[in-house]
Amino acid sequence: MATTQDTLHAAADGRKLNDPAMLKRRYAAEWRFKAYGLGALGIALFFLVVLFYSIISQGWTAFLQTNIKLDVALNEADFQDADGQITEQSIRVADYTKMARDALQSTLGLESPTRPEKRDLRGLLSRGVDVQIRNKIESDRSVIGQTVPVWVLANGEVDALIKGSIDRNTPEERRQLNNKQLAWIDKLIAEGRLEKQFNTGLFTYGASSQPETAGLAVALIGSFFMMLIVALVAVPIGVAAAAYLEEFAPKNTFTDIIEVNINNLAAVPSIVFGLLGLAVFINFMGLPRSASLVGGLVLSLMTLPTVIIATRAAIRAVPPSIREAALGVGASKMQTLFHHVLPLALPGILTGTIIGLVQALGETAPLLMIGLVAFVVDYPTTPLDPATALPVQIYMWASSAERGFVERTMGATIVLLMFLFVMNAAAVYLRRKFERKW
């Protein structure tokens, strides 16, 4: 009978089996739980969209830069030294700023500009213009004596105006660019001599106090060196430590303490690693300040626990039956590890390692402690040269007030995020690729 079961249940706890009211509550609870989950997801997505919108909307203009096309007259007389010779030295010291200003002056058709007008003319051009023209000549000396077209950087204020972040309608006295300059700019635009172009300088310039000649090159090189050092230091040590702890270490109090401490290290604030690096690598070992070598070592220390924990988890996830199979045919412990366990754990190890690298790439605090907040103009050629790192560059630009630096801050953030995305995508790809072997 169908009722037998019901009566049995009723007898046991005084309630009937499948009481409709109870069922309804159960379904309601499940529905609520799903709704909470969706809600949480929705909020998270909303903030993510807001974050990306604000970064990209403010930052995308950093990838464009206003340039002015000047027909620069390179008169031989301007390059001659006192003896009438053109030497490397005389080329280096020639007055390029004046040449650029004269070119702009003739382009705008000004016969004899007044002193304030001269100042205003120069105000349209970046201070990096002299280097741009000099580079042109140093790469090809035969242009001396000719009039050559050169695209030069516009001043940061002009750039801001073109990008619309300065309002033309502000009263003249509260504007950086006066009415005369605005008129010149309009004339240049009309002649097709002033336009926005892709900002290669963002990737090729080092530090600068002018936004238009400030770039990420030094930070990119520094970050590259650091990632290289982290990959070379933290990954082998981390994987070896994890493999030893998982497969060889005896289980005793000593290894328990090590295990607890590794987990603790993963939670240590990164600035503490910076202090450690300052004390050990710089003060004790005497390595140079501001060097990416020290930065890389500090980041390695910081990444090590992540790599160890991820590797241990990956090794533990390899089914014990595989180890038994290998030992059963007479493989030694080490052969079992290298022939079977590590290859199977590889996807997990790679993912963990890349996540560790991504963490290290985005880390700022410890690098501040070891002096990677330096004003470095020249490209570092070795990890011992002064350098900066991407997140530190963002931090430094963020504290500058100029409009050009604000957009560069966001632009650099976009670059950093791109690197992180690419690395994460690589992690996913590698994981998929190696997992297929199962």
Added chain:
Amino acid sequence: MEQIATSATAETAPMSGVANGEAPKVTARDVCVFYGAKQALFDVNLDVPRNSVTALIGPSGCGKSTFLRCLNRMNDTIPICRVTGKIELDEQDIYDRDLDVVELRARVGMVFQKPNPFPKSIFDNIAYGPRIHGLVRDKTHLEEIVETSLEKAGLWKEVKDRVHEPGTGLSGGQQQRLCIARAIATTPDVILMDEPCSALDPIATAKVEELIHELRQNYTIVIVTHSMQQARRVSQKTAFFHIGYLVEVGDTEQIFENPQDKRTQDYIMGRFG
């Protein structure tokens, strides 16, 4: 290598009618196993006759698998496990300090409860053992080893066209026979089987049992099984374990027809276990 060569001659010795043909392949004397403070096996004395199948039966947790794993020192991999007593393989103490455990495991192959092929090709599964033990002269020799091993395991016909496909793509029964072939490839004398059919369907089980019959000609087999019918079908000698003690051992027929001990009787009658 040399060791394996000598053991191979020792194996053929009884066939050629040498006097010690009756000497057991494996002898266990007063074997006790401890997991930490807990004792799992008590004073087990057992002789495993050569070129025959010895079945270890008993209820779960009786220590039969533990005993099996003592025979190729797989218990070494469990840090808290301690073994006392003496186990000899061809009168050589396998717990001797000088004995290389890696070589022992080449001589005493093992097949596990769940088929556990390496996630590699069928070929590499078989080739792995011979390769790490340096048994391979060249490529053709290796191919020969793989083929004979698969043939002995009755798998060659089924897989000869796809030896370079992953071993994990085979069916459960085929995987288990692949594992047997892998064990054979290192030219062992003894093959240990730990419930080799418990994860297989009846047809695959029948095939593996048939294979065990054939292998008996050349190998000494020790099999742990939960199925008394299986023990009866495949073995010549049966040992009954109960909560860590070896209760009774004898010819399979005698154990099943005329058990001496009350506990054995109860177990094979299906009263417990």
